Amino acid sequence: MELIYYRLLSEGSIYLIAVFSFLIAGLFYLSSIGKRRFKVPANLFFLLAFLMVSIYILKAWFVTGQPPFKTMFQSLVFLVWNISLIYFVLEKTENLYFLGGFVSLFNLFILIFSMVFTDIVKINLPPALQSVWFIPHVVLYFAGYSFLFIGFLMSGLYLLFPERRYLGEAHWSGQLWKDYDIFSYRAIVYGFMFLTLGLSIGAIWAKGAWGSFWSWDPKENWALITWFVYLTYLHMRYVRNWKGKRAAILSIIGFAVVVMTYIGVNYLPSAQSALHAYQ
Amino acid sequence: MFVKSLKRTLFIGGFVLIDLLLETFLKGTPQPLKTIAGIVFLVITFFLGRRILSEYQTAGIIFSILAVVVAYSTFLHRTDLYFTFWFNVLFGLLLVSILACVFALKPKFDLGYISFLTLHLSIIVVAAGFLINAYGMKKCYFPLIKGKTMKECLVMGNTEVTEKKTGFPYPVTLIDFKVAYYESEPVIGVFLRTGKKYKLIKTFPLKKNKSVFGLKFKRLEIKKVKLPVLWGEGREGRFPLGKVFLEQNSAWTFSTGDQFPGLVGVSSEKTREFYVPIKEQPIVVGKSFVVIPVEFYPNFKYDIVEKRAFSEGNDLKNPALKLRILTPGGEKQTYIFASSGKPIHLGGYLISYTMDTGGLSFIAPYKTFTRNVVFSFIKGIFEIDGEEVVLLPEGEPYFRGKFAYRLLLVPPQEREYTSILKVEDTTFTVRVNHPFRYKGYVFYQNNYNPSNPDFSGIMVVREPGENVLYFGFILMALGALLTVAYRRKKWN
Numbered sequence: 001m002e003l004i005y006y007r008l009l010s011e012g013s014i015y016l017i018a019v020f021s022f023l024i025a026g027l028f029y030l031s032s033i034g035k036r037r038f039k040v041p042a043n044l045f046f047l048l049a050f051l052m053v054s055i056y057i058l059k060a061w062f063v064t065g066q067p068p069f070k071t072m073f074q075s076l077v078f079l080v081w082n083i084s085l086i087y088f089v090l091e092k093t094e095n096l097y098f099l100g101g102f103v104s105l106f107n108l109f110i111l112i113f114s115m116v117f118t119d120i121v122k123i124n125l126p127p128a129l130q131s132v133w134f135i136p137h138v139v140l141y142f143a144g145y146s147f148l149f150i151g152f153l154m155s156g157l158y159l160l161f162p163e164r165r166y167l168g169e170a171h172w173s174g175q176l177w178k179d180y181d182i183f184s185y186r187a188i189v190y191g192f193m194f195l196t197l198g199l200s201i202g203a204i205w206a207k208g209a210w211g212s213f214w215s216w217d218p219k220e221n222w223a224l225i226t227w228f229v230y231l232t233y234l235h236m237r238y239v240r241n242w243k244g245k246r247a248a249i250l251s252i253i254g255f256a257v258v259v260m261t262y263i264g265v266n267y268l269p270s271a272q273s274a275l276h277a278y279q
Numbered sequence: 280m281f282v283k284s285l286k287r288t289l290f291i292g293g294f295v296l297i298d299l300l301l302e303t304f305l306k307g308t309p310q311p312l313k314t315i316a317g318i319v320f321l322v323i324t325f326f327l328g329r330r331i332l333s334e335y336q337t338a339g340i341i342f343s344i345l346a347v348v349v350a351y352s353t354f355l356h357r358t359d360l361y362f363t364f365w366f367n368v369l370f371g372l373l374l375v376s377i378l379a380c381v382f383a384l385k386p387k388f389d390l391g392y393i394s395f396l397t398l399h400l401s402i403i404v405v406a407a408g409f410l411i412n413a414y415g416m417k418k419c420y421f422p423l424i425k426g427k428t429m430k431e432c433l434v435m436g437n438t439e440v441t442e443k444k445t446g447f448p449y450p451v452t453l454i455d456f457k458v459a460y461y462e463s464e465p466v467i468g469v470f471l472r473t474g475k476k477y478k479l480i481k482t483f484p485l486k487k488n489k490s491v492f493g494l495k496f497k498r499l500e501i502k503k504v505k506l507p508v509l510w511g512e513g514r515e516g517r518f519p520l521g522k523v524f525l526e527q528n529s530a531w532t533f534s535t536g537d538q539f540p541g542l543v544g545v546s547s548e549k550t551r552e553f554y555v556p557i558k559e560q561p562i563v564v565g566k567s568f569v570v571i572p573v574e575f576y577p578n579f580k581y582d583i584v585e586k587r588a589f590s591e592g593n594d595l596k597n598p599a600l601k602l603r604i605l606t607p608g609g610e611k612q613t614y615i616f617a618s619s620g621k622p623i624h625l626g627g628y629l630i631s632y633t634m635d636t637g638g639l640s641f642i643a644p645y646k647t648f649t650r651n652v653v654f655s656f657i658k659g660i661f662e663i664d665g666e667e668v669v670l671l672p673e674g675e676p677y678f679r680g681k682f683a684y685r686l687l688l689v690p691p692q693e694r695e696y697t698s699i700l701k702v703e704d705t706t707f708t709v710r711v712n713h714p715f716r717y718k719g720y721v722f723y724q725n726n727y728n729p730s731n732p733d734f735s736g737i738m739v740v741r742e743p744g745e746n747v748l749y750f751g752f753i754l755m756a757l758g759a760l761l762t763v764a765y766r767r768k769k770w771n
Contacts, residue, residue, distance in 0.1 A: 002471070002473070002681075003471055003473055003478065003480065006471055006480060006492075006681075007480050007481065010469065010480065010481045010491075010492070063484075118478075118479050118480060118481065118482075119480070119481040119482070120481075120482050122464070122466070122482075122484070124461040124692045124694065126692070126693070127693065127694065127695050127696065127710070127711035127712065127724075128711050128712065130694075130695070130711075130712060131712045186766075186770065189762070189763060189766050190763065192759070192762075193759040193760065193762065193763045196398075196755055196756065196758070196759035197756050197759055197760075199755070200752040200753070200755045200756040200759075201756070203748070203752050204749065204752055207745075207748075207749075208712055208713075208714060209711060209712045210723070211418070211714070211721065211723040211725075211738050211740045212740075213408075213409075213748050213752070214409070216352075216358055216361045218353040221349045221350070221352070221353050222350070222353065224346075224349060225346045225349060225350055228342050228343075228345075228346045229346075231342070232339060232342070232343075235335060235339065239335055265353070268353055268354060268356075269356060
């Protein structure tokens with residue numbers, strides 16, 4: 001706790017405003033479920049937090065002259081930015097206000113959890129990462145992870161509150177995506193698309209940088225396993241018409257594999273000298 | 280349902296069993312024969328189990344087996360598994376099964392079918408590309424020295440360079456090689472006490488008069504000094520023989536300057552093994568090269584004012600040895616350094632931790648000489664609570680309450696390395712991410728030796744499945760986009 005406290009202090013006002021704004025937005029969103037009473041302040045605080053995270057990323061980019069995706073801390077902040085952006089778009093287009101509380105609190109958790117990792121101000125990009133493919137590859141993967149997180153969140157809500165699964169329609173006049181289950185599936189379709197695009201671009205980049213499309217690096221392998229799991233999810237859905245509980249469980253397993261790919265794999269002994277290791 | 284599942288399980292189980300038996304049976308068989316055996320095995324399997332293979336559940340089971348194998352190998356660091364016969368054949372079976380599934384579906388030629396076909400075909404194309412490469416790809420490695428031409432290269436295995444040489448159709452010359460470095464900037468590292476240990480929580484750039492948890496940066500003082508350091512010449516060129524990381528008695532940290540951050544492991548072609556007892560008889564290394572150990576420093580320090588080396592205590596914090604070297608050209612004195620803990624190959628010398636028993640194990644290189652290396656003395660001046668604090672790069676931290684502060688000097692890191700090559704009459708440049716294609720061969724900048732400015736490692740690849748794989752990955756991206764387009768159309 002002490003470590004997190006001092007790390008938070010070391011990050012400066014922009015980061016702190018983002019943390020507190022997510023907290024306040026989360027509380028407003030949660031207390032608004034079914035009432036819409038605090039919708040405007042919740043949106044304003046969420047937007048403020050998103051702006052602060054955007055400024056934080058741009059500032060880090062400007063100071064170092066390099067995209068801030070190299071350390072685990074930097075990548076977690078970028079993940080928060082992605083999830084926030086996707087949620088904000090979904091809220092505006094699909095009336096998904098009820099997700100706001102969970103998304104805000106998850107973002108808050110990530111921003112605090114990221115404090116566990118050392119913040120190295122400047123990591124020089126090695127020659128292999130100085131490529132036009134670097135930014136699209138990372139952005140596509142993080143967009144994919146963010147959609148898969150939304151899918152996981154909806155599946156979790158579906159399992160936790162089965163009797164309130166039509167919350168969107170009942171309380172918020174949801175226009176299109178009414179059911180947690182359907183929404184989860186749609187988020188996963190998008191997430192899978194981004195994963196596939198990221199995987200394809202990564203392979204083409206690897207060919208140019210290292211001379212082979214695939215190096216059987218632990219991170220690559222787990223990215224492939226993640227892709228396999230979501231491929232299975234989609235096939236079960238299309239071919240076997242898996243819906244509801246079974247689909248939700250598979251979605252949660254899929255996200256657990258995403259966490260393994262993103263964070264867990266860094267702790268494998270085989271990943272210490274891996275090409276994709278975070279610093 | 281149960282019978283179907285049982286049949287499927289028995290079929291795949293039987294396939295895997297035969298696949299593993301074939302692996303043992305074909306051990307030592309030349310690669311082309313293995314390829315033929317693999318293809319024949321897959322064709323027979325297809326004719327025996329066409330119906331089972333065209334079921335998506337079968338493809339799912341094969342996918343799952345492959346996923347488990349891949350996950351297992353990442354836990355146990357078994358990269359060899361991916362290059363085994365049985366793994367490749369199992370991959371081939373997946374390809375056959377997906378193909379059978381695609382053909383089992385009746386074509387409709389609407390957006391749904393096209394997206395389905397594109398995505399599934401892409402997997403088949405990618406898998407086919409990898410299988411073609413697995414049996415037809417050629418990779419070799421040129422350890423090139425500036426100005427020299429090579430007609431042979433070292434065969435590259437699946438993951439590493441082998442000692443086996445092979446002829447290359449065209450002579451390859453390294454015209455020039457350049458390494459560009461990022462500037463090395465000192466930063467302040469703030470550590471927080473967690474239990475008995477201090478954990479680095481954040482690094483801060485040095486900004487004049489900016490306070491970081493109470494510590495205010497004032498200025499940096501830098502001095503440069505040349506010292507003789509023993510160098511060796513091995514197969515891959517020249518390199519310094521030690522990690523030079525010294526300290527003056529109180530105020531200065533001695534760290535490498537310019538572009539030599541530390542140690543590099545290389546071996547020399549003509550080597551002999553020796554054991555030199557410290558402070559004992561001289562030993563003759565080669566015909567005209569005599570090494571006399573003069574003094575051993577368990578914790579080497581250098582007094583910049585008095586210009587003398589000494590040991591601060593007997594702990595092996597920075598082991599070093601002072602040597603006298605007698606050559607036909609004259610006599611020289613030099614220092615040789617080792618970082619404690621693990622053996623390191625340095626310029627042909629194997630310097631090991633055995634220093635603490637009073638001796639030094641090493642393998643003498645073919646040629647050795649001393650070289651004056653520039654070292655930077657860096658001193659950071661800070662202020663805390665109105666008092667001046669001096670911090671040295673990688674030196675002792677300054678403790679204050681729960682915090683510890685250290686001046687961290689990141690060694691120079693390479694930004695880019697560029698080789699200018701000549702193959703036949705064509706001269707071209709190769710950099711990381713910028714390979715060059717020449718008559719079907721692709722030249723990649725593979726590695727370099729930080730201590731040898733003349734060395735460049737070039738990888739040359741001939742990949743028959745390359746275009747198939749490019750096509751496959753583009754198809755895969757297209758398939759993903761089409762799938763979403765189709766789904767969105769359905770949702771709306």
